[in-house]
Amino acid sequence: MIVYLIRRFGQSVLSIAAMAVLVFLGVYAIGNPIDVLINPEATQAEIAATTARLGLDRPLYEQFGIFVWNALHGDLGNSFVYGRPAVDIILDRLPATMELAFVALILSVGLGVPLGVWAGLRPDSIAGRTIMGGSILGFSLPNFWQGMLLILIFAVLLGWLPAGGRGETTEFLGMRVSFLTLDGLSHLILPAINLALFKMSLIIRLARANTREVCLQDYVKFARAKGLSGRRVVLVHILKNIMIPVVTIIGLELGSMVAFAIVTETVFAWPGMGKLLIDSINLLDRPVIVAYLMLTVLIIVTINFVVDVIYSLLDPRIGLSEMKG
Amino acid sequence: MTKLLEIHDLQTQFHTRDGIAKAVDGLSLSLDRGEILGLVGESGSGKSVTGFSILGLVDPPGRVAGGxxxxxxxxxxxxxxxxxxxxxxxxxxxxxxDPMMTLNPVLRIDTQMVETVQAHADVSRKAALARARDALVRVGISSPDERLQAYPHQFSGGMRQRVAIAIALLHEPDLIIADEPTTALDVTIQAQILSEMQALCAQSGTALIWITHDLAVVSGLADRLAVMYAGRIIEEGTTAGIISKPMHPYTKGLIESVPQGKEHGTLLRQIKGMTPSLLKLPEGCKFAPRCPRADAACKPEPPLEERETGRRVRCVHPHTEPLAEEAAPT
Structure with missing residues (x-):
């Protein structure tokens, strides 16, 4: 297990390094930020001074070297726009996005897995067909449109929930969070549902397909032949088997939920990282873009690492075969 | 005393898009306590479905429709x-x-055994573990404590089947239904498992229905044989009687198609034709289209009649001569 963990960790570090190169080169290629930042009437001398102050006059490899060296010390540069460390700006916004993503995750797994298993156990029942039909709507309707429809129904027509913003926040583990106050929670529900719908549909379909497959396995019949209750067969024998692919998908999707909650955040005016990224790209605020991308990579790589560990706990065959290799 | 198991006119049907497939059609059987019955037939003859019907484990679209x-x-x-x-x-x-498929790959052996004990006995986990351990010892698994902690993929095929047998024996059942339990195993392991099963059943007085397509396997094990064809029993009797003197042409064909040592270099004998589709069964005797003895008298389906003491045959033209000595399998 230890060997497996160390090797897996090494792979994570490699992916981050590779991503650093790509991100830096990519951002370097998208135009000169000076053109956007500086007063168009500035003199050549002023432009040269600003360029030198931001370090943009040095050759690419030198800039990259400085970037890596600083990154290793936790410094991803100061924002050109705000003049504050880019990491701090992003971290200010991170809790809002994380909170949204986690609530959406809990919704999509908490509802998606039971619904999917139910549909898988009774594929021909009316309930099963309804669930599957709903899931098709869930991931074929565009995300932004779902969001607008949610606002229209619950905020405008019914007036039950607020249409945007974060509401009242409280301190929790050093972060500002919404879910602990009633007002915050009411602001959180709609965007979380919006973000969850797509993933939930995906998980429903995955859980259903796997349930149907696992149900045909001899070990399910054998479990029934042993005289186990239907509940135990479903909750232990079937569920543990279908959770393996579900956890993989959850891992992949959690990363993308955190990183790309942009649409939902824009529709619901949720003050998260996604909105920040769009603004920074418009202003060519390189350090913030780079820091955002690096942080996203870090989050996705970390989640994948955790998922692999959970995966090996769920499926005894994985960790052990790796250990021998 | 009543018989342990009596099946009267069992009908198990599968509703498919193309019609109703009668996987088991009018099957009657009985079994005494401690008796070993070999249920023999080709794939699709309904022998496994019979086993599942007894346990009420026929999956939709199949159902026990009568009997x-x-x-x-x-x-x-x-x-x-x-x-x-x-x-x-x-x-x-x-x-x-298939012992590779019957144990849940993601649950440890102890979990799978303890849950079986606790499904029927109100005992603590500790007591259940002790029973599981004893069961593993009985089927000849060494270092059972260590084995209980293992996952199925850490066992060989033969060991896994032993674990499955141990699970079946946990409550000392009156009847075990074994659905081709040695087909997926090596020949040497097959022989071991066969003799162990026989000994275990004799010890605890457990009756056994051994479902197989392999006459050679079951002939050394079973007290009685029932031969199935197209969802029916076509011949039933003592193992020795059937092996030495098969009366139904299909049984005779099955026995003669078992390869013999003395026939090196000759073609294996086989039954011509294929098993009919359950959706398009012929009228009358279901075996008639493949049968060398069939004639007009086979048109109404013959009943399963007692031809000799303890021997029932579903045929109007049964063989009455014993097989020639060299043709009988050993």
Missing amino acids: RILFDGEDLVAGGEKAMKKLRGKRIAMIFQ
């Missing part, structure tokens, strides 16, 4: 799922064909 299954005098078909659940694993256990 009675009396287990120790209690009607399992009329009793429904509730009565069945009390018996499953407790008084009737089942062993499946």
Whole structure:
């Protein structure tokens, strides 16, 4: 297990390094930020001074070297726009996005897995067909449109929930969070549902397909032949088997939920990282873009690492075969 | 005393898009306590479905459409799922064909054994573990404590089947239904498992229905044989009687197609044709289209009649001569 963990960790570090190169080169290629930042009437001398102050006059490899060296010390540069460390700006916004993503995750797994298993156990029942039909709507309707429809129904027509913003926040583990106050929670529900719908549909379909497959396995019949209750067969024998692919998908999707909650955040005016990224790209605020991308990579790589560990706990065959290799 | 198991006119049908497939059609059988019955037939003859019907484990779209299954005098078909659940694993256990597939790959052996004990006995986990350990010892698994902690993929095929047998034996059932349990194993392991099963059943007085397509396997094990074809029993009798003197042409064909040592270099004998589709069964005797003895008299389906003491045959032209000495399998 230890060997497996160390090797897996090494792979994570490699992916981050590779991503650093790509991100830096990519951002370097998208135009000169000076053109956007500086007063168009500035003199050549002023432009040269600003360029030198931001370090943009040095050759690419030198800039990259400085970037890596600083990154290793936790410094991803100061924002050109705000003049504050880019990491701090992003971290200010991170809790809002994380909170949204986690609530959406809990919704999509908490509802998606039971619904999917139910549909898988009774594929021909009316309930099963309804669930599957709903899931098709869930991931074929565009995300932004779902969001607008949610606002229209619950905020405008019914007036039950607020249409945007974060509401009242409280301190929790050093972060500002919404879910602990009633007002915050009411602001959180709609965007979380919006973000969850797509993933939930995906998980429903995955859980259903796997349930149907696992149900045909001899070990399910054998479990029934042993005289186990239907509940135990479903909750232990079937569920543990279908959770393996579900956890993989959850891992992949959690990363993308955190990183790309942009649409939902824009529709619901949720003050998260996604909105920040769009603004920074418009202003060519390189350090913030780079820091955002690096942080996203870090989050996705970390989640994948955790998922692999959970995966090996769920499926005894994985960790052990790796250990021998 | 009542028989342990009596099946009367069992009908198990599968509703498919193309019509109703009668996987088991009018099957009647009986089994004494401690008796070993070999249920023999080709793939699709309905032998596995018969086993699942007894346990009430026929999956949709299949269902038991008629007949009675009396287990120790209690009607399992009329009793429904509730009565069945009390018996499953407790008084009737089942062993499946592929030991790679019958144990849940993500659960440890102890979990899978303890849950079986606790499904029918109100005992602590510790007591259940002790029973699981004893069961593993009985089927010849060494260092059982270590083995209990292992996952199925850490066992060989033969060991896994032993674990499955140990699970079947946990409640010392009155009846074990074994669905081709040695087909997926090496020949040497096959022989071991066969003799161990025989000994274990004799020890505990457990009756056994051994479902197989392999006459050679079952002839050394079973007290009686029932040969199935197209969802019916076509011949039934003592193992020795059937092997030495098969009366139904199909049984004779099956026995003669077992390769013999003395026939090196000659073609194996086989039954011509193929098993009919259950959706398009011929009228009259279902074996008639493949049968060398068939004639007009086979048109109405012959009943299963007692031809000799303890020997029932479904044929109007049964063989009455014993097989020539060299043709009988050993």
